[in-house]
Amino acid sequence: MFWWKQQVHTGVWAAFTDSSAGNLGLHVGDDAAAVRRRRGLLEDALQVPAGSLRFMNQVHSADAAVVAADGPASSQPAVTADALVSPDGGAPLAVMVADCLPVVLVGTLPGGGAATAVAHAGRRGLLDGVLANAVTGLRDAGAAELQAWIGPSICGACYEVPEDMQADATARIPELASRTAWGTPALDLAAGATAELAGLGVEAHRVPGCTREESRLYSYRRDHSTGRFAGLVWKDA
Ligand SMILES: [Zn+2]
């Protein structure tokens, strides 16, 4: 079910699924009933209430949405955004990816609890500030001592881009600069996100794994009709 799972704060867990959890995206041409059944199995594995896990309608924007603990459940239309913030950590959150960076963020609240967030950081979202907006959402909730876990994504030796695209991206975040294993211009999204987060005062931890190289992870670059795996953050019941 999980590529990686860890307690990241008192009573708060983060995880990244693998292909054994199946495709979790409703937007990739898969059978909707099968996707909803898999989301239900995932909620069972997290030991969170059925229908409580929040997914986004992701559009490669930089928008962060705040979700209330009693807000719309997974059975209702998802909010259109590329980051979700739970101000009291009470809503289990999910971000779907297949090469883009799934990022989980946690901050400590004054009372000792945690505020949580997830972000979908592809090239576009990263350059447009989706991580900064997620961090702002957490700080607006009163959270401090922010930490981030950057999940598996396409690595800097695999993510080939045209030279002009690399130039545009590295002009904004120099740490994105990379070359493929075959010597062409590339971007290292995880390195770029780590630098971006450091600039925001957030300590980032990197979970290993290249989606294009690991068959247990979904990769759009490897297979355009692929599924989506998820980055997750949730609180113990
Ligand atoms: Zn993406």
Ligand SMILES: [Zn+2]
């Ligand atoms: Zn790779």
